[in-house]
Amino acid sequence: MKLKLFHSTVLLFSLFSAAASAQDDAVAVDRGQKTFMRVGCYECHGTDGKGNEAGTALTPDTLPPEAIANFIRFSPGRMPVYPEEVLSDAEIEDIVAFLESVPPSPDADDIDILKGLTPEGE
Amino acid sequence: MTSSSQKTKASVGRRNFLKTAVVAGASTALPTDSEAATGKKAASDSSSSQGLAAPSAEQMNMEASTPEQLAEAQPDQLAANTESGAAKSFGSDFMIDVMKSLDLDYVFSNPGSSFLGLHESITVYGGNSKPEFITCMHEESAAAMANGYYKAALKPAAIMCHGTVGLQHASMNLYNAWCDRVPLIAILGNTVDAADRMGATTWRHSAQDPVAMVRDFTKWDDQPASLQAFAESMVRGWKIATTPPMEPIALAVDSTLQEMEIGDGERPKIPRYTPSEPPQGARGAVRETAKLLVEAETPVIIVDRLARTPEGMRLLVELAELLNVPVIDIASRQNMPTNHYLNQTRQSGRLIPSADLILGLEVTDFWGQVNSVNRAEMTSEPRVKDGVKLITISVNDLYMKSNYQDFQRYAPVDISVSGDAEATLPALIEEVKEAMSRSRRRTLAEKEKIFRKMHADSFEESRQLAARGWDSSPVSTARMSMEIYEQIKDEDWALVSVGASERFISSWPHRLWNFDEHYRYLGIGAGGGVGYGLPAAVGAALANKKLGRFSVNIQCDGDFMYANGALWTAAHHRIPLLTVMHNNRAYAQESMLVQGTANRRKRGVERASIGTLIQDPNIDYAKLAEGMGVWSAGPIENPDDLRPALIEAVKVVKSGYPALVDVVTQMR
Incomplete structure (x- = not known):
């Protein structure tokens, strides 16, 4: 009986922890999305980080926060430099959480008007 | 008075x-120059053949006058x-x-x-x-x-x-x-x-x-x-x-x-007009250029306003195929067909640094092609290798005025041929043929396979990238561009304007549409002056109406607000033109630049959007168009709503009227 009670308690705790963790993740995703918009990442990378000619795709295969921080603190190219005073490491972690939550795009071959395109224009 | x-x-x-x-x-009543040049007869009545019009009651009433x-x-x-x-x-x-x-x-x-x-x-x-x-x-x-x-x-x-x-x-x-x-x-x-x-x-x-x-x-x-x-x-x-x-x-x-x-008897005389032949490059310089082109191992041709006419495109293709030389088309005119394997524009970052000879044909900013600029750092450096031969053929040196600086930075070159490039190409082609041995021709022919693969790979990369964010809202510029193309590709279409830069829509049309004719693309507002896009499109569509072409304009919102009265002109004069709004609700280019400046100065970016966003209130372009007698749809935020709106808009345009579809888009 005691063992059953113990198992139930552990299960409840685990469920609670998972729910709390999921909630934390959702909060981080929401915060990350807001930061992504506020500091203007979306202007070059798109509102969901899918990228375009102005800014590279940030998702899928999002880089870890440290790699992103390293790049944007010392950007050598057209990308504006974001110092820590403008965008903190914690905010970058939130942005990564947001980018990892973005659902993947369809494949070109699954899109009717992209499927038949050829370089010869036929 | x-x-x-x-x-x-x-x-x-x-x-x-x-x-x-x-x-x-x-x-x-004789054929116009352009009709003669294109070999196409003017459409006598673009509205009668389609029979798909859905003009409003107001438009019907206007028919009386x-x-x-x-x-x-x-x-x-x-x-x-x-x-x-x-x-x-x-x-x-x-x-x-x-x-x-x-x-x-x-x-x-x-x-x-x-x-x-x-x-x-x-x-x-x-x-x-x-x-x-x-x-x-x-x-x-x-x-x-x-x-x-x-x-x-x-x-x-x-x-x-x-x-x-x-x-x-x-x-x-x-x-x-x-x-x-x-x-x-x-x-x-x-x-x-x-x-x-x-x-x-x-x-x-x-x-x-x-x-x-x-x-x-x-x-x-x-x-x-x-x-x-x-x-x-x-x-x-x-x-x-x-x-x-x-x-x-x-x-x-x-x-x-x-x-x-x-009064009688004193009518002045109208002098006869005889067009001047365009100036051609000196034969000796052209011969030397041909010799160097034939000898070069990794030559590249860069073109900007070479093709004044369709003949310019034909000649460029002939020259490029003779040498199997890749062409980078800056496309202030449509110089090189995008479906040609030697159009390697997307590969300029690889080809220019490895070139041993670069030939610029009517390139205004040649210096900018052979150097790279870091705008943030205010520095520049060559992007070509040591010893590269640089040759230009252009009328740039016949063009100068001193006050306004659009002549760009001075570019040192090895051979500078002063003459109209299109008019000079026949002589250059002749000299290349003369200079090329059979064995050299065979060697150069072997490059074809390589460039065909590069061209196909580049296209495939763009096709895959276009799928990214396909279902996003705001609508991706790739989705918008390809939904437009899907509706017009079987027409004799022309992209008559994209405003100040096609890069504002990530260059999707030139990456995936088939620009196989000179008239398919007309370049941009070259001075960067905002307020060019819509009226230029209307003027071009007026010409295309007679030529039986379907005109499409991808219209930036900021540019639209400078000169939106041009829509009324299109409605009043029954000018068929499909305008699709790239409505990113911003002066996006400037927004990015202000943001970059604020970041560089470590002052935060919260205020970078002041003066650059066109929001609060959002502008309803469909209502604006409707108020000027133009069929319209939008604002469209769900990408799945785009296709049915475009299908209707194309019907209206094919019946001889302008139409506008407002698409709320990603910034780029």
Whole structure:
């Protein structure tokens, strides 16, 4: 009986922890999305980080926060430099959480008007 | 109002004048230059063949007084006036005869008191045909329309405005035309004789030297003092404008001269117009260029405004195929077909640094092609390897004016051929054939396989990238571009404008559409002046209407708000044009730049959007269009709503009317 009670308690705790963790993740995703918009990442990378000619795709295969921080603190190219005073490491972690939550795009071959395109224009 | 009674009275009667006009009009029935160049006949009635129109009740009511009907009605009225002896001949009538002799199709204008005589002569004496008065909402729009018209029709049009306030408005798009090497004729009303200036407004609308304001970016100008001088200056100006380097010219036309009565026997002569042959590069320099091209292992050709005509594209393809040399097309005109395996524009970052010879054909900013600039760091460095041979063929050195700096940074080169590149290509091709041995030809032929693979790989990469964010809202620029293409690809389409830069939509059309004809793309507003896109598209669509082409304009929202009255012109003159709004609710380019500056200065970015976003309130472009009599749909935020809206819009355009689809888009 005691063992059953113990198992139930552990299960409840685990469920609670998972729910709390999921909630934390959702909060981080929401915060990350807001930061992504506020500091203007979306202007070059798109509102969901899918990228375009102005800014590279940030998702899928999002880089870890440290790699992103390293790049944007010392950007050598057209990308504006974001110092820590403008965008903190914690905010970058939130942005990564947001980018990892973005659902993947369809494949070109699954899109009717992209499927038949050829370089010869036929 | 005038002192015309003091002027010379000539003896040419109204009947003889009319006969002259009829003869001149008959001569204009011949195929235009552009029709001859494209080998296509003008569509006689773009609206009748489709039968898909869904015009509104208002539009149906407007049919009772279409410009075409008015044009047809005028000669009868004119004849009646002539029979009754009510009409005399005026200076402005003669000016219209001069314009008819040049086969001028259109005058883009809005009314002004300093050119009342010309206005009346166009619509009444000239029957509002050759030229036809196209009613504009702004002189800036008029200049952009003439710009777009030339690039589609390959034939100059005129604008007409006050020499003072009107020209002040028109000047920005005259500058765009200047930077774009577009010939147009600016006719500026002015009242030279102070004694003829009746009232304060006429004084305000007069100037000693009205062209002074735009002289830095017009090729030639005059203010003729007699009708004979007008005839010669108009023909001379036309000739100067259309000789490479092609540029706008301006004629200030005295209002008193417009009103001068012409009597019998003193009608001035209209000089014969003979176009000048474009200047060609010197044979020796061309031969040396050919020799180096044949010897080069990794040559690259860069083109910008090479193809003035379809022949330019054909010649470029011939040269490129002879040598199997990759072509980078900056595409201020459509120089190289995008479906050709030697169009390697997307590979410029790989090809230019490894080139051992770079040939620039009508490239305005050649320095910018062989150097890279770090805007943030304010530094630059060569992007070519040591020892690369640099050769240019262009009319750049025949083009200079000193004040405005669009001639770009000085580029040191090994051979500089001064001559029109399109006109020089036949000689270059001949010299290349001469210089190439059979074995060399075989060696170069082996490159074809490599470039075909590069071309295919590049296309496939773009196709895959286009899928990213396909279902995003706001709509991705790739989705918007490809949904448009899906609806127009089976038409004889032309992308008549993308505003100031195709990069604003991540260059999706040139990455995935098939630009296989010279007219498929007309370049951008070359001076970067905002307010070019929509009116230039309307002007081009007017030309394409006659040529039976389907015109599409991808329209940036910021640019739209500068000159949206051009939509009314399209509705009024029944100009079929599909406009699709790239509505990112921002001056996005500047937004990025301000953001970069704020970051560099470590001041945060929260305020970077002040002055750069077009939000709060959001603009409803569909309602704006509807208010000007244009069929519209949107704002569309769900990408799945785009296709049905475009299908309807294409039906409207094919029935002969303009249509606008407002798409809320990603920034780029």
